[in-house]
Amino acid sequence: MVDCSFDRYRSLRAAIAVGIVALALGERSTCAEDIGKILSVDGQSGEPALPSKNAPPPRTRVASRQPLASGEAPLPPGLTNKTPNLGSLPTVRHPALPSMAGLTEKDTVVKVVIDPPLKHTAEHLVRKCIKTTADRPYDVRTVEDDVERLVKSKFFAPGSVNVDYQRVGEHGIIVTYHVVEFPTIKYLRFHGQVKVKERHLKKNSGLKEGDPLDPMTVKDAATKVEDYYHEKGYNKAKVRILEGLKKDDRGAVFLVNEGQKQRVSKVEFEGNTVASDGRLTTQIQSKPPILWLFKGEVDRQKIEEDVQRLYEYYRGLGYFRARINRELVWNQDQNWCTVRFIVDEGPRYQIRNISFVGHHLFTEQELKEKLKLRPGDYFDRPKFDKDKLAIEDKYGIKGYVFAQVQQDPIFSSDPDKFDQIDLVYQIEEGQRCVVSRVNVTITGDNPHTRRNTILNRVSLHPGETLSLRELRDSERRLKASSLFKTTPGDEPKIEFKSPDLADQDTGLAGRPAGPRGPGGFRGQSPDPPRQRTP
Secondary structure (H helix, E strand, C coil): CCCHHHCCCHHHHHHHHHHHHHHHCCCCCCCHHHHHHHHCECCCCCCECCCCCCCCCCCCCECCCCCCCCCCCCCCCCCECCCCCHHHCCCEEECCCCCCCCCCCCCEEEEEEEECCCCCCCHHHHHCCCCCCCCEECCHHHHHHHHHHHHHCCCECCCCCEEEEEEECCCEEEEEEECCECCECCCEEEECCCCCCHHHHHHHHCCCCCCECCHHHHHHHHHHHHHHHHHCCCCCCEEEEEECCCCCCCCEEEEEECCCCCEEEEEEEECCCCCCHHHHHCCCCCCCCECCCECCECCHHHHHHHHHHHHHHHHHCCCCCCEEEEEEEECCCCCEEEEEEEEECCCCCEEEEEEEECCCCCCHHHHCCCCCCCCCCECCHHHHHHHHHHHHHHHHHCCCCCCEEEEEEEECCCHHHCCEEEEEEEEECCCCCEECCCCCCCCCCCCCCCHHHHHCCCCCCCCCECCHHHHHHHHHHHHHCCCCCCCCCCCCCCCCCCCCCCCCCCCCEECCCCCCCCCCCCCCCCCCCCCCCC
16 A cells, blocks of 8 residues: 655646646646646545636647557647537538638638539639638638629529638638529520521520520520511510529520511601702611612611711701601501601801910911811811811921810800800910831731831931821822732821830830930930940
């Protein structure tokens, strides 16, 4: 029998050992009174006393990386021996975007789960929308962006994307995306069409097999097919959805009732005096069919656009108060239509005065020399636009190629002269520009023209004033040389770039730096200094 009373410091040594273990595990310090109560031993019986009620519960021992006695694989750092299965972990649900209260930057994503498993959509397409990945710190903004991308992908029902998270250990998180998946379109069919081929309807519907079967998308497809029929002259065409709106549907099926095709028999104008019927016909798109066989369909949208075109035409002639209406007259069978445009021209506005603002290089009389419109003339939009170009050209010949001219027609406030208008040209002259460098770019399959061949036909040289007249003459000589293509879009073209742009290596124009540049020409860049050899 061993006497336990001879070791007086056994309780003290036990308390010190437990304190060292608690510090090593990072636990909170326990008061000395509780430690004494927990570890106090009765010298006679040797049974430990019960812990205090205020004492915190003991921490579960952290598993080490050594193999377990049962032969199982060692647990990763942070997991304890008493960690339950993932299915039994407590779940915190967030209805839409997770606030993730209590999460810190130290939390790491252990796994990203899509629940339930996808049946209709390829998983790699959904994974492209999710930027939250395992073994990376958790970021709330990234999860919010993931939810937004999943909603915009149209693979899932609106409002069905939710996010959950589960705790794993101290800093581990499993992020779960809960979705309600749309089924995919297994088949796309149209019934009832006679005059239009099915492949044209599929193309204009915007649907194809393999796309998500969204009821809203199916409704939009039916509307698109109806608009396509209306453009073809079938204004009474109706499209009904037979399949594609229910949850159990696996495809989209449409029933088409084309109706009869409607064409324009003739176009009439009433109330027009300044322009003939033939002239107004050139301004619209609704016209009778060619040889009564081709085109000529009744398109109500085009008819409304024709009304706006007639408005613009009359305003361009000075009829700013013109009113235009349209009337459709059908025959007995409702397949031929007479389109009648009713015009109320109103008064035609006259030019009372022409003024200029912001001009310094030229006098007002010099700017009026080449104007087509004069005081007393009726307003004419084509001439008005040509006068603007004439003023810009006048400045461009003198080297002010970036001069800007803004037109402002001002209506008279005098009730006795309500049909008169004042024209104001606001001019921003800018600065005079010279040629700093001429760059030549030759494109084609096998460009072989030499650079000097082009420069010999260009009358623009570094140091000279950039003139729009010389630029156009040079461009005309390049087109007449028969060395390059002259088709629209491929013809030779000379462009100049603003010196205010940052990239001036590709520019052609430059501002003069001073009265005379270092090289003897205004605005010409000096040659780089030469390196002297000893």
